[in-house]
Amino acid sequence: MQNALVPVKSENTHGGFIQLVSFNLDQEEYGVDVLKVCEIIRMPDVTRVPNAPHYVEGVINLRGKVVPIICMRKKFGLIATENDKQTRIMVMNMGEELMGFIVDAVSEVIRISSSEIQPAPAMVAGGVAHECIAGVINQAERLLVLLTLEKMFSHDEKNLFNGM
Amino acid sequence: MPPIDSEDQELLDGFLAETTELLGKLDEDLITLEKASDDTELMNRIFRSIHTIKGVSSFLGFDLLVKVTHKTEDVLNRLRKGELAVNPEIMDVILEATSLVKLLVSDIKAGTIQEREIDGTINKLIPYLLDNSGVTRQAATAAAPTPNSAPAPAPTHAPIPAPAPAPKPASDLVPKKVPAPPKPVEGKGGDDLSDNSTVRVDVKRLDDLMNQVGELVLERNRMIQINQDLQQNDVQRPDFNEEFGKLTKRVGLVTSELQMQVFKMRMIPVEKVFKKFPRIVRSMARDLGKEVELQIIGEETELDRSVVDEIGDPLIHLIRNAMDHGLETPDVRLAAGKPRGGTLILSAVHEGNQIIISIKDDGNGINTDQVGRKAIEKGLITEDQFAGMSQREIFDLLFLPGFSTKDKATDLSGRGVGMDVVKTNIKKLSGLIEIKSTKGLGSEFILRLPLTLAIIQSLLVEVEGEIYSIPLSSVLEALRVDQRQFHQISGQEVLKLRDFVLPLIRLQKFFNVLPRGEIDNLCFVVVVGAAEKRMGLVVTRLVGQQEVAIKSLGNYLAHIPGIAGSTVLGDGRVALIIDPVALSEVCE
Numbered sequence: 224m225q226n227a228l229v230p231v232k233s234e235n236t237h238g239g240f241i242q243l244v245s246f247n248l249d250q251e252e253y254g255v256d257v258l259k260v261c262e263i264i265r266m267p268d269v270t271r272v273p274n275a276p277h278y279v280e281g282v283i284n285l286r287g288k289v290v291p292i293i294c295m296r297k298k299f300g301l302i303a304t305e306n307d308k309q310t311r312i313m314v315m316n317m318g319e320e321l322m323g324f325i326v327d328a329v330s331e332v333i334r335i336s337s338s339e340i341q342p343a344p345a346m347v348a349g350g351v352a353h354e355c356i357a358g359v360i361n362q363a364e365r366l367l368v369l370l371t372l373e374k375m376f377s378h379d380e381k382n383l384f385n386g387m
Numbered sequence: 388m389p390p391i392d393s394e395d396q397e398l399l400d401g402f403l404a405e406t407t408e409l410l411g412k413l414d415e416d417l418i419t420l421e422k423a424s425d426d427t428e429l430m431n432r433i434f435r436s437i438h439t440i441k442g443v444s445s446f447l448g449f450d451l452l453v454k455v456t457h458k459t460e461d462v463l464n465r466l467r468k469g470e471l472a473v474n475p476e477i478m479d480v481i482l483e484a485t486s487l488v489k490l491l492v493s494d495i496k497a498g499t500i501q502e503r504e505i506d507g508t509i510n511k512l513i514p515y516l517l518d519n520s521g522v523t524r525q526a527a528t529a530a531a532p533t534p535n536s537a538p539a540p541a542p543t544h545a546p547i548p549a550p551a552p553a554p555k556p557a558s559d560l561v562p563k564k565v566p567a568p569p570k571p572v573e574g575k576g577g578d579d580l581s582d583n584s585t586v587r588v589d590v591k592r593l594d595d596l597m598n599q600v601g602e603l604v605l606e607r608n609r610m611i612q613i614n615q616d617l618q619q620n621d622v623q624r625p626d627f628n629e630e631f632g633k634l635t636k637r638v639g640l641v642t643s644e645l646q647m648q649v650f651k652m653r654m655i656p657v658e659k660v661f662k663k664f665p666r667i668v669r670s671m672a673r674d675l676g677k678e679v680e681l682q683i684i685g686e687e688t689e690l691d692r693s694v695v696d697e698i699g700d701p702l703i704h705l706i707r708n709a710m711d712h713g714l715e716t717p718d719v720r721l722a723a724g725k726p727r728g729g730t731l732i733l734s735a736v737h738e739g740n741q742i743i744i745s746i747k748d749d750g751n752g753i754n755t756d757q758v759g760r761k762a763i764e765k766g767l768i769t770e771d772q773f774a775g776m777s778q779r780e781i782f783d784l785l786f787l788p789g790f791s792t793k794d795k796a797t798d799l800s801g802r803g804v805g806m807d808v809v810k811t812n813i814k815k816l817s818g819l820i821e822i823k824s825t826k827g828l829g830s831e832f833i834l835r836l837p838l839t840l841a842i843i844q845s846l847l848v849e850v851e852g853e854i855y856s857i858p859l860s861s862v863l864e865a866l867r868v869d870q871r872q873f874h875q876i877s878g879q880e881v882l883k884l885r886d887f888v889l890p891l892i893r894l895q896k897f898f899n900v901l902p903r904g905e906i907d908n909l910c911f912v913v914v915v916g917a918a919e920k921r922m923g924l925v926v927t928r929l930v931g932q933q934e935v936a937i938k939s940l941g942n943y944l945a946h947i948p949g950i951a952g953s954t955v956l957g958d959g960r961v962a963l964i965i966d967p968v969a970l971s972e973v974c975e
Contacts, residue, residue, distance in 0.1 A: 270961040271853065272940070273898035274948055282940060282963075284955045289938040320941045376943070 239337050245367060246313065246326040249301045253326075253368045254333070254360065261314045261321060263329050266306050280325060283312075290314060292323040298375065315372055324372065333367075335360055340369060399495070402443050406492050409436040411662055413485055417478065418665040424473035434463045440488065452491045455505055458512040459484040471515060475673070480511045482666065588652050596652070599645045606638045646842070653693075654838075657735045657742070658686035660699050664706060664733060671710045678717050678728035679710060688735040690742045690838050694816055698744065698836065701812045704805040705746045705832050706731070713750030713830055723827065725749065741860060742836050749829040753822070755781045762790065782822040783919050786810045810919070814968045817858055817951075819916050835860075843937060845954070845964065847930035848913060851900040854962045855926075856935055856954055861967045863914045863921065865929055870908045882912060882923055889914065892970060893925045897949065917968040924965070933957075937964060948973045 243254035244263075269281040269292055278297035282289050292312060296303050309328035314321055340358040355374040360367040416433050423429065441456035459481060465471045487508050494501055613630055661683050672679040714729035721727060732747040759773045762784045768776075784790060788807040813820050816836050824830035837843060837860040844859035866884075873880050873891065880891040891912065895902065912923040935954035940947070940963075951966030 268960050270953075270963065272944060272947055272950070272963065273900070275944060279944065282944070282953060282961045284959055284961045287938075287955065289940060289953045289955070289961055291941055291944050320943070322941070322943065 240334055241337050242332055242334050243367070243369065244313070244332055245330050246311070247328045247330060248295055248299065248326055251368065252330070252365060253370055255313070255315070255370050255372060257332055259315050259317075259372070261316055264312050264314065264323075266310050266312060266325070283323065285314065285321070285323075288321065290321045290323050292325060293375075294325045296325070296327075317373055322372075335362075343368070399447065402447060403492065403496050405443070406440055409440060410485065410489055410492065411659075412436065414482075414666050415662050417482060417485065418669055421473060421475070421478050421669070427467075430463075430467050434460065434467055437463060449491070449495060451503060451505055452488065452495075454509060455484055455487050455491065458509050458516070459488075462512050462515045465515065477515060480508075480515070482670075484508050484512060592648065592652055596645070596648045599641060599648055602641045603638075603645065606634065606641060609634055610638070650691075650842070651689075653691050654689035655692055655695055656686060657688050657690055657695060657698075657744070659695055660702065661686045661733060661735070663699075664702070667703065667706065668710065668731065671707065675710060676716055677710065677714055679714055680728050680730050682730060682732045684732065684734035685736050688737060688742060690836070694742075694836055694838070697812055697816050698834070701809040701834070702733075702744070702746070704809050706733070708805060709746055709748040709750065709830070709832075713748040713752070715751055719751075723751075737838075738835075742838055744834045744836065745831055747829065747831040752826040752828055752830050753782065753785075753824040754826065758782075758784055762787075765790070779822075782824070785822070786820075786919055814917060817861055817917075817966075817968060819861070820919050822919075842934060845933060845935045846913065847933055847956075847962065848894075848911070848924075848926040849928040849930055850894045850898060850926050851903050852927075853898070853900055854930060854956065854960070855894065855898075856933075856962050856964045857913060857915065857924070857967065858951075858964065859932065861915045861917060863916050865911055865913045867909060868912050870910055880925075884914065884923070887921065889921060889923045891923045891925055894965075895925070895927070897970070897973075915967040917971045920971050922967075922971055924967075924970075935962075935964070 242257040244257050244260050245252055245254045247253075264285075267283050269283055271281045272279055272291075275281075278294050280292040280294045280297075282291050284290075294303070295301075304327075306325075310325065311329045312323040312325055313329065314323045339360050339362070341361060343356045343359050355370050355372060357369045357371045360369060413433060413436050416429055416436075420426065420429055420433060437456055437460045441453055441460055444452040444456065462471070462477070462481065466473060466477070471477065487503070487505060491503060491505075494503070613627070613634060617627060664683070665681055668679055668681040671677075709731055714731065715723070715725075717727045720729065730749050732745070734747070735742060735744045737743075755778060758781055759768075759776070762768045763770060763773055767784065767787060767790070773781075785806050786809070790806065810820065813834060813836070818834055818836040821833040821835070822830065823833065837858070845856040846859050846862050846865070847854055847856050849855075868882065873882055875881070876888075880893070882889045882891055889912075894900070907927075911926050911929050913926060913929075914921060914923050933956075935956075937952045938954055939945070940950070940953055944950075949966055949970040950963050951969070952964045953961050954964055956962050
């Protein structure tokens, strides 16, 4: 866990502060590094991709680019809900490519001191993929889970994608 | 040997570009020269090429290159003056020297100048420079085995401490052939010369492109104007309709012209691939003791760079096959009442938005009995199956990996990989292969390839509400069929199409599309071909034909079975492009 934190600190710190985009998923609040987020859009028409893993919602046309869309609820094993007015796609920069993630709602950009980040508790409930949790931020009013989405797809999963 | 000075990079780039071009032409000219030795114009051109290379390389300080080209030039000079007569032995040596030059040039290009063994080749050139022009092979071979007579300069600046001593081209002429490690290396060096990272574009084409872009800018301004007028309610509704209609037409026109221009810029003549074949054919013919005349037709036919890069290998395999299996030795040919020398015709021609490349020989054709027996021997088919096979199905056996009619593998063929390579590469290009062969009269391999891989014509089909796109290049026909005409053969649905039994794939099942209720017995079957296979895709409805730009699905979704990519439709939605090749494989 400690290791996962290092890159976040080193590439996005201004005197020990980092900026996060926070979003909601099944009543929990999560945060990702603001520099990784390209844009946040409403749900467009999604084209289903047959025979893809179940959490791949499909692909969309983002100004001429074809971007795969991942449903975070399905990926994290949460109950799927109907999309509503709050539903957003966060288009993130994943290495060299763009990828969209469906979340319940995007709330705000917050600035926190990197010293506030605590390692995640050993047991993380809710079935959220353990490996992409970089830490938790425990403030008076809120609990925020910090994610590194690049780590969301384990090596095995990447191979699964590639091997199909 | 001086290291390459980066300050001279520009000069060097110029040198490499020019040399590569000259060397490409040189090979071709040399082969022609062997047939028409009295063509002084040709002779002079060859001489000039070598001379230019020598001049520039001495200016840039590439000593090894200068040494080789200098001697070659001397020999060519004697040929030019008529002091020597062109004969196959001299040509062998000169061709060997040009190979060496290519190798040296590709070293320079790679930026790693290595100490190459050049004395062997030079020693073979020297006998032809002595006054006694009668000196021939013996002298050459005698000179060859002492390649180290001239001390090689100490490797002062060899970045790679020469793992294997650089290929000794000398071994080529030494009577007992060493099973050729030098050859592949040389060949590779030669291939590397075909540089595709930069493009030369005709200035006129560039000007045209600029004009088109100018037009596009004008149309954009017009569009902004119309939008403003509309915002301010300045325009009457009928007026706007008309204006907007006109604008749409003009933008459409400019865009398609722009597309054509850019498309053209990516096109290069197939000659780029074809020009290395005369030499390959010549050397193979000599090795095999056959007499072959290679005719090249339509080398000016243009196709997309990406396709040109990919067809080289399959063509070499097909030519090898034709030379080795197809064409007979002079004795056999005479006995069969054919002319002594065989003919190999390599042709390229446009047909619609496809290019058709054919390799045709007048050899003994494909022996279907022999092919069948081999397949039975290898356990690929049973006797009974063979008895019921059509000629076409027997030809298809040739493409199976590991299949070879030869009992022993030779340098040239027999390992059974060749046709598999051909099939794989052609499939990769979503092309088709067709074999025609008449026993005793020769065979023809026909490749149908798309002109480009970036923008394709496609057939849009609907599968229970979802739109998919099928590359038109693989679509053979589309039919409206009643589902009650389908037959079942051991669980596989098939359709009797004229005299052919067509295996069917229901896209609705394959792509897990939810059926939309009403069941209609009438459906459409799109007959597609992938390399040598044919199959029918069952779809709900045909939507129409459209030109689409292929977009990748990205790394994460790159390997979805049966999907080659995606495209954006007119309404902004994404449609997936079906890969018939992969589909056929998945369903096997």
